Amino acid sequence: MITRFTAIVALVGGTLASGPGPHRASPALAGGTISGKVTYTGTPPKARPIDMSKEPSCVAQHPTPVTTQDAVTGPGNSVEYVVVYISAGDEGAAAATDTVRYEQKGCQYIPHVAVMQVHQPLAVFNDDPTSHNIHPLAKVNAEWNKSQPKGAPPIRTTWDQPEFIAVKCNVHPWMHGYFVVLTTSHSTVTDSTGAFKLEGLPAGKYTVTAWHERFGRQSQEVTIAGTETKTANFVLTARPY
Amino acid sequence: MRLVPTCGVALLLTGVTALAAQQTNVAGKTGNAAHGKPLYTRYCAGCHGDDGDAQGENAQWIDPKPRDFTLGIFKCRSTPSGTLPTDQDLYNTVTRGFVTTNMPPWVALSPQNRVDLVAYIKTFSPRWRTAQAGRPINVPAEPAPTIEGILRGRQLFQGLECWKCHGPAGHGDGPSAKTLTDSKDDPIRPYNFETGTRFMCGETNQDLYRIFMTGLDGSPMPSFADQLQPNQAWDLVHFLRTLQPLKTPEAAIWRSWFSTHGRELKPIGPEGEGQ
Secondary structure, eight states, X not given: OHHHHHHHHHHHHHXXXXXXXXXXXXXXXXXXXXXXXXXXEEOOOOOOBOOOTTOHHHHTTOSSOOBOOSSOEEGGGEESSOEEEEEESXXXXXXXXXXXXXXXXXXXXXXXEEEEETTOOEEEEEOSSSOEEEEEOOSSSOOOOEEEOTTXXXXXXXXXXXXXXXXXXXXXXXXXXXXEXXXXXXEEEXXXXXXXXXXXXXXXXXXXEEEETTTEEEEEEEEEOTTOEEEOXXXXXXXXX | OOHHHHHHHHHHHHHHHHHXXXXXXXXXXXXXXXXXXXXXXXXXXXXXXXXXXXXXXXXXXXXXXXOOTTTTOOSSOSSOTTSBXXXXXXXXXXXXXXXXXXXXXXXXXXXXXXXXXXXXXXXXXXXXXXXXXXXXXXXXXXXXOOHHHHHHHHHHHHHTTTHHHHOTTSSSOOTTGGGOBOTTSOXXXXXXXXXXXXXXXXXXXXXXXXXXXXXXXXXXXXXXXXXXXXXXXXXXXXHHHHTSSSOXXXXXXXXXXXXXXXXXXXXXXXXXXXX
């Protein structure tokens, strides 16, 4: 079992060299690494095709029909779009200054889940030839709702409090994504193989948390000493709709 | 014997006042949350709930649902989307009620009673303790309506895709209308201009200007403040008036122009100009 996971992590580690997360892919990050894979047990919901026929300009952008992204699973029970982050042990991290991009393209949010730090700049772009409204359903932060017609400049903002904020477009009800606002500077989102990698961790004791919008969250403690790579795998419980 | 109840009242007042985040002031009157509480219990709690959480005993029969004051999110504001309304905004809402909903106008209560209610409503959400009301948006002087302005407003209605929800003729029947939900996932209808009723947040052209420039927070109606210059916003106001079956100056200008030029117009909707 251990060898299998190690093999997967090693394999994935190679493909992840550039890092999928919003948080930087600096080539030489000093410190330790936590990497692993997120899988599920149970029965996940089936991805459903999205009917965009009410927005022909978006239908035209998708040669093959698009499916829902709130529970994307792959071979080996892997789970994509899981946010993996340091939930304890990294207090007091300064906000990153690079801007997180969130795009509306083909009536979908890209990326489906955008991770950012408290006070980190966020820019929302509309690349579509149609109007969208961006409606982050914040509960801890202030909820707002702004129109962004085609060709409009990006909406730039920041968030004051850590929160998992569902985002929707009321004009196109199938559009659904997340702003994940965290205090830590160490976070990432699993790729299509369910793999993740948190790099550049100073020596210390950390709580690593994996969060998925439908399968909930799970935490484990990992201690990093020096430049080692530790493995942390998560098995979330999948629930059908 | 006399001392005990007096002390009790004093303690109660202190408790409620401590809950009130900031002072509440409307037109020279200061609200008192402790005075607002019994009024709230008598007139508001039946729908909005004793705890302001929209779980009053009548709430289950009401559609749209009563406002949940614990969220600190309000539709009718003079302030930008995502900010708290002013005391005056809340006072106006209590006074005006919400047309086409179960919220009546509370004009029967004295102005001081209404200010006290506003003060008490502000105790339900922690947002009032951590944030200030937003700065009201500027509503510049309204230009006189012209047919050119109305036609520009019509292009905005097309280009900004207001028709996606409100419908090509403003009947509230656009392609997205049936799918709309509010921030609590309850179904909600877009305003139907054909009914000619008052708007959700007032009845004047200034109110209409504020509605689409600030957005109705907690509902699907977004803010267009980043997208419209003031003169464009007035053009849109003047066009929207032509969608109502009312005897407004805008409607008169529109009807007179339309009788001779109507056939030149391209329809609003997916085939419209600029789509």
